[in-house]
Amino acid sequence: MQNTNWPAFGIGMAAGVALSISLYFGWTLLRPAPREADNGVAAVNMPAPLDDNALIAANAERPVNAVRPPPQLQPQAEPEPVPVRPEPPVVRPTPRPEPYDPPPEDDPPPDDDGGKPEE
Numbered sequence: 673m674q675n676t677n678w679p680a681f682g683i684g685m686a687a688g689v690a691l692s693i694s695l696y697f698g699w700t701l702l703r704p705a706p707r708e709a710d711n712g713v714a715a716v717n718m719p720a721p722l723d724d725n726a727l728i729a730a731n732a733e734r735p736v737n738a739v740r741p742p743p744q745l746q747p748q749a750e751p752e753p754v755p756v757r758p759e760p761p762v763v764r765p766t767p768r769p770e771p772y773d774p775p776p777e778d779d780p781p782p783d784d785d786g787g788k789p790e791e
Contacts, residue, residue, distance in 0.1 A: 724745065727743060730743055
């Protein structure tokens with residue numbers, strides 16, 4: 673610590689603080705502010721259904737002398753079973769009979785003249 677360049681250290685610290693402040697405010701200028709309409713539940717004005725964990729958290733944050741009772745999880749109606757229609761069996765038509773092709777006649781035997789030229 674005896675050879676510390678304190679003026680350079682102070683300038684570096686000031687520059688770091690100035691950089692972080694400028695980055696913070698620059699980021700807030702670049703990033704758009706969230707709008708209320710982006711939230712689907714707020715746009716519709718419907719209460720969001722609470723799951724078990726949200727109910728526990730909501731009940732834990734309520735003051736002791738609250739006038740209203742804590743929110744309760746409502747039983748959900750079971751969906752009615754959809755009737756299952758049996759699918760008819762797949763009936764494939766019988767294939768068409770293939771036409772009868774008589775076997776080809778044997779070719780006549782070549783003339784065997786022993787390689788003699790014709791005269």
